Amino acid sequence: MTSPEQPPKSGYLQVARFLGKKPAGRAYRKAQDLLFATPDCELSAYRFHLDRTWHVAVLGDQPPEDLDRQLRTILSRGTPTSLPEEVLSELQRRRAQATTLGPWVEGHHRPGSRFLS
Numbered sequence: 001m002t003s004p005e006q007p008p009k010s011g012y013l014q015v016a017r018f019l020g021k022k023p024a025g026r027a028y029r030k031a032q033d034l035l036f037a038t039p040d041c042e043l044s045a046y047r048f049h050l051d052r053t054w055h056v057a058v059l060g061d062q063p064p065e066d067l068d069r070q071l072r073t074i075l076s077r078g079t080p081t082s083l084p085e086e087v088l089s090e091l092q093r094r095r096a097q098a099t100t101l102g103p104w105v106e107g108h109h110r111p112g113s114r115f116l117s
Contacts, residue, residue: 012043013088014071015057016078023077024054030074031058038067044095050087057083057091 018024028047035041035058043060056078058071083091 011060011062012068013057013059014075015055015081015083016075017081018054018056018078021049021054024056027056027074027077031056031071034067034070034074038063041067043067043071044091046091046094050083055081055083059088059091059095 016027018027024047028045031045035043035045041060041063043058043063046055046057046059048055048057056075058075062068063071
């Protein structure tokens with residue numbers, strides 16, 4: 001088992017940026033609903049504001065081809081992008097920590113709060 005202090009390198013990562021909070025929220029909710037409805041899915045979805053741009057990221061274990069295709073379709077409403085290494089590391093750390101808490105963990109942070117520790 002991986003400790004929350006040493007997050008694993010993600011086998012799967014899809015990230016898109018969106019023109020606004022609402023489009024990012026729609027994509028995030030669709031991705032989250034899909035992950036929740038998929039048994040034995042080892043993925044996490046995140047929506048966050050970075051450099052004045054809304055992003056949605058899905059990361060974790062490589063999903064089956066059908067699930068990957070569905071996630072890519074959801075995120076295609078945004079623009080594919082990459083993340084700075086420090087942001088990706090923080091998402092991986094949070095994912096590793098959440099997996100120790102239970103099969104489904106949801107957390108929300110107020111706008112303006114620091115994303116990185």
